[in-house]
Amino acid sequence: AQTVTQSQPEMSVQEAETVTLSCTYDTSESDYYLFWYKQPPSRQMILVIRQEAYKQQNATENRFSVNFQKAAKSFSLKISDSQLGDAAMYFCAYRSGGNRDDKIIFGKGTRLHILP
Amino acid sequence: EPEVTQTPSHQVTQMGQEVILRCVPISNHLYFYWYRQILGQKVEFLVSFYNNEISEKSEIFDDQFSVERPDGSNFTLKIRSTKLEDSAMYFCASSETRLPNGYTFGSGTRLTVV
Numbered sequence: 001a002q003t004v005t006q007s008q009p010e011m012s013v014q015e016a017e018t019v020t021l022s023c024t025y026d027t028s029e030s031d032y033y034l035f036w037y038k039q040p041p042s043r044q045m046i047l048v049i050r051q052e053a054y055k056q057q058n059a060t061e062n063r064f065s066v067n068f069q070k071a072a073k074s075f076s077l078k079i080s081d082s083q084l085g086d087a088a089m090y091f092c093a094y095r096s097g098g099n100r101d102d103k104i105i106f107g108k109g110t111r112l113h114i115l116p
Numbered sequence: 117e118p119e120v121t122q123t124p125s126h127q128v129t130q131m132g133q134e135v136i137l138r139c140v141p142i143s144n145h146l147y148f149y150w151y152r153q154i155l156g157q158k159v160e161f162l163v164s165f166y167n168n169e170i171s172e173k174s175e176i177f178d179d180q181f182s183v184e185r186p187d188g189s190n191f192t193l194k195i196r197s198t199k200l201e202d203s204a205m206y207f208c209a210s211s212e213t214r215l216p217n218g219y220t221f222g223s224g225t226r227l228t229v230v
Contacts, residue, residue, distance in 0.1 A: 037221075045159070045207060045221035091159060102149070102172045103161035104219070 002027045004094050006107035013082045014115050020067075021077045021110045023092030031097030032040045034068065039089040048090070051075065053097065063094045079112075084096065118142040120222035122208050128228045129198050137193045139151045139208030148191045149209040149219060150183065152176070159207065165191065198229045 013019035025034070036048040037052045051059045051068050058066050063080045079086055091106040121140040141148050143144045150162040165172040177196050182194045191210075195202055205226050209219035 042223065043205060043226075044223040045209075045220075102147070102164035102166075102214070103174070104151075105161070106159040108158045 002029070002032075002094050002096070002105050004092050004105050004107035006092050006110050008110045009108070010111045010113065012113040012115055013079075015082055015084060017082055018078060018080045019082055019112065021079075021090050021092075021112065023075045023077070023107060025073050025075060025092070025094050027073070027094065027096075029096055029098070033095045033097060034066075035093040035095070036064070036066070036075075036077045037091045037093055037106075038086075038093065039109070040085075040087070045091070049077065082114050084114050084116065087112060118220070120208055120210055120220050122206075122222035122225050124230070125223065126226045128230060131200060131229050132197050135183045135195050135198055135227065137195075137206050137208075137227065139191045139193070139210075139222055140189055140219055141191055141208070141210030142212075144209035145212050145220070147171075147219075148183075148185070148212045149211075150193045150206060151207045151209065151221075151223075152204040153207065154201075154204045155196070162193070162206075174222060195227075198227075200229050203227060 005024045010094045032053045034051045038046045038048050049059050049061045049064050058068050065078045067076045089109045089111050094105045122173050123138045148165040153159045161174050163177045164171045171194050184192050205224045207224045208222040211219045
């Protein structure tokens with residue numbers, strides 16, 4: 001079974017600085033997708049960034065980028081120029097690329113605090 | 117931007133009572149999901165639904181749970197006889213295709229069983 005591990009329950013970063021959130025996963029599959037979701041105090045789950053396992057190039061979305069290391073099964077999220085609105089719970093997540101599996105598997109999350 | 121709408125935002129129910137959580141997915145989406153998040157814990161998959169039937173369910177989704185798309189727009193989760201441990205945030209999500217562009221989640225319904 002696939003698992004997602006986020007080893008940092010909480011992190012803090014100064015506003016305008018850069019922070020990296022760690023995520024590792026375990027799978028025997030070669031075809032899969034990885035996600036970072038943000039959950040602000042409003043509790044809604046918002047997709048931040050997505051990475052297809054078959055792509056070597058790391059995904060980027062504005063200030064958000066990932067470091068995808070497939071061999072190491074690592075998928076970290078870098079937030080550049082941190083803003084107060086980035087304060088949230090961040091979940092790393094995995095989804096199989098096969099046709100049988102619908103579910104997304106989430107890690108336990110990292111709570112990110114932005115210090116003004 | 118299209119949204120997934122969930123109602124109510126918070127529901128309190130007595131243990132043993134039936135509860136129905138409602139969701140209106142994005143109109144052109146075909147795949148529907150329920151997840152739950154017990155306070156302070158990770159988000160867990162409950163069930164996926166496509167073409168008017170369950171396509172996958174987790175071990176959490178036992179006989180006390182059921183889902184339905186009664187009228188082509190709503191997608192409901194019913195818990196027949198609620199237990200204290202059903203207290204959680206329940207998220208509905210939908211997607212247009214099976215390609216995992218990432219679901220669109222609703223804002224959740226906080227269910228409190230007393």
